[in-house]
Structures are given as structure tokens and as C-alpha cells.
Amino acid sequence: MIIKERELSRHIRPSDYPELAVRMCDISTGAGADGMIVVRQDPALEMVFFNCDGSRAPMCGNGIRCFAHFCKREGIATEDSYSVKTLxxxxxxxxxxxxxxRVKINMGKPLFSSDDIKVDFKGENYLLRNLTLDDGTDIEINSLFMGTIHTVVFMDNLESADIPKLGEEICNHPVFKEKTNVNFVKVVDHETLEVKTYERGVGMTLACGTGACASVLVANMQGRCGKQADVLLKLGKLSISIAEDGNVYMEGPSVRILDGKFY
Incomplete structure (x- = not known):
């Protein structure tokens, strides 16, 4: 869901954006969405993103593709290549x-420090850890910052595992001070991953662009896939590539499904 800030400013203050996001994203009394994007044009083009629970996220991979589509359709961005400010x-x-x-985004480089992921682990550049769940079992996790905080879990049984329950538990585990997105990844082959994502502030989602990037990054670091891979999501596919300089690129579609007014 995308709104121009210039239109919003006549009716609502920026401090009220979180409450507006909750109301607009509500599936029963609003439009129903995972998040709300505000298009800020002054002093520079900026994507301001809120999850459906009103929390602000630094970035959203799916959101920035929709943002680019909206800006092209509305004549806000007339060039085919430009920069967008995000947190x-x-x-x-x-x-x-x-x-x-279709749009290709330079998503930047991943970060691996404990400070970036907001955890207490120290002295490691790449966070591969065992996390103890409520039932006492250990699960191997890989955490990093790729646009936002992500945790990657490799699984062979995506179809039979209770992904929503596992995702909620890992997301809210006390080791993560600011929670984490959780990506459950099945390696299909060396060029293809299947990913299901539990997003902090949202829950289960149909797709996550930054999560797709994080999943390919970790899979590549562990030798599970190459530097370019397709990520299969519930409603489509994203193409992720890792450049020699470490920057990560995401390419995929955006489809407009409705225009409307919210009262």
C-alpha cells in the first residue's frame, strides 16, 4: 500500500503514520496489506516503510519494487535509473x-556484526549459531543484516514443518533484542532456492525481497548455491545475484492490484 506524503500532509502528521499503518493494513476494516509505504519527495526521493503493526522497518525488498512501480506510473521518477533513500x-x-x-535493485552489502543484528554474540564476523527452542531442541541459525535483520534456517521439510510456529518463536527469541525476520530455506538445486518468510511486525508473508537476498547470501557462503540464484516464493520468483564487490542485486516484478480511497 503506497501513499504520497504530499497528499497525507493535508490530513495527518508524520507522528501519526504508525497508527495510520495499523488502520489501513487491517484486513477487516482497512485495505489489507503487510505494510504501508509513504513516498517522500522532499528534500530527496525517500521510501518510508511501516509494517502492518505500525513498527517502522529500515527497508523492504518487495516494498521498493512496488515503490519504483508507483513512482514510474505517477511520473515521480521519470528516469529508468535513480536512487531511493531508505533507513x-x-x-x-x-x-x-x-x-x-520489472525492476532491478542494488540492495547494498550485508552486515554481520552483533551490533548490526542487535544480539549479544561477540567476536564473530559471521553468525552461525545453535538456538535452543522452547521444547529444548537446538536449531541452526544464520543471522545478518541485509536491509533489515534476517535469520536464515535451512530445512528439507518446508511442506511438513510448522513454519508459522517456528517463525514466531525464533522471531521473538530473547537473544534478538529487536526481533528478527526468519527465512526458512529449502535448496532445490545449485541455482534455485525455495523460501518461506516469517516477518517481524507482520507474521507469515507471501514474499520477502530482503529475505530472498539474505537467503542466497548465506546459501552461497555455505556452498549451497552459486552467486546467482532464483528464489521461489508463494506467488512468484525473484532473481538474486551477488556482485564481485559484495553488493547484492534483486530483480523481480511488481503488479498493481487496486487504487482506492481510505476514509
Whole structure:
């Protein structure tokens, strides 16, 4: 769900955006969405993203593709390549196809320090850990910052595992001071991953762009896939590539499903 800040400013203050996000994203009394995006144009083009629970997230991979599509359709961004300001840094957008709309985003480089992930682990550049669950079992996790905080869990039984329950428990585990997105990954082959994501502030989601990037990054670091891989999601596919300089690129579609007014 995307709104121009210039239109919002006539009716609502920025401090009220979190409450507005909750109301607009409500599936029963609002439009129903995982998040709300505010298009800020002054002093620079910026994507301001809120989860459906009203919390602000630094970045959203799916959101920035929708943001780019909206800006192209509304004439806000007339070039096919431009920069978008986010809390996770400036993201470079490149429109690769106008109809059907596809866009490639330079998502920047991953971060691996404990400070970036907001955990108490010390002295490690790459966080591969065993996490003890409520039932006493240990699960291997891989955590990093890729646009936002992500944890990657490799599984062979995505179909039979209770992903929503596991995702909620890992997301809210006390080791993560600011919670974490949780990506459950099945390696299909060396060029293909299947991913299901539990998002902090949202719950289970149909797709997560930053999560797809995080999943390919960790899989590549562990030799499970190459530097370029397709990520299969519930409603489609994203193409993720890791450049020699460490920057991660995400390419995928955006589809407009409705325009409307919220009262």
C-alpha cells in the first residue's frame, strides 16, 4: 500500500503514520496489506516503510519494487535509473522492463556484526549459531543484516514443518533484542532456492525481497548455491545475484492490484 506524503500532509502528521499503518493494513476494516509505504519527495526521493503493526522497518525488498512501480506510473521518477533513500541506506533502482513492470535493485552489502543484528554474540564476523527452542531442541541459525535483520534456517521439510510456529518463536527469541525476520530455506538445486518468510511486525508473508537476498547470501557462503540464484516464493520468483564487490542485486516484478480511497 503506497501513499504520497504530499497528499497525507493535508490530513495527518508524520507522528501519526504508525497508527495510520495499523488502520489501513487491517484486513477487516482497512485495505489489507503487510505494510504501508509513504513516498517522500522532499528534500530527496525517500521510501518510508511501516509494517502492518505500525513498527517502522529500515527497508523492504518487495516494498521498493512496488515503490519504483508507483513512482514510474505517477511520473515521480521519470528516469529508468535513480536512487531511493531508505533507513538502510540509498538503494539504486533500475527499471528493466516497463510492461510488464520489472525492476532491478542494488540492495547494498550485508552486515554481520552483533551490533548490526542487535544480539549479544561477540567476536564473530559471521553468525552461525545453535538456538535452543522452547521444547529444548537446538536449531541452526544464520543471522545478518541485509536491509533489515534476517535469520536464515535451512530445512528439507518446508511442506511438513510448522513454519508459522517456528517463525514466531525464533522471531521473538530473547537473544534478538529487536526481533528478527526468519527465512526458512529449502535448496532445490545449485541455482534455485525455495523460501518461506516469517516477518517481524507482520507474521507469515507471501514474499520477502530482503529475505530472498539474505537467503542466497548465506546459501552461497555455505556452498549451497552459486552467486546467482532464483528464489521461489508463494506467488512468484525473484532473481538474486551477488556482485564481485559484495553488493547484492534483486530483480523481480511488481503488479498493481487496486487504487482506492481510505476514509
Amino acid at each position: 538502510a541506506g540509498d538503494m539504486v533502482v533500475e527499471v528493466t522492463c516497463r510492461e510488464p513492470f
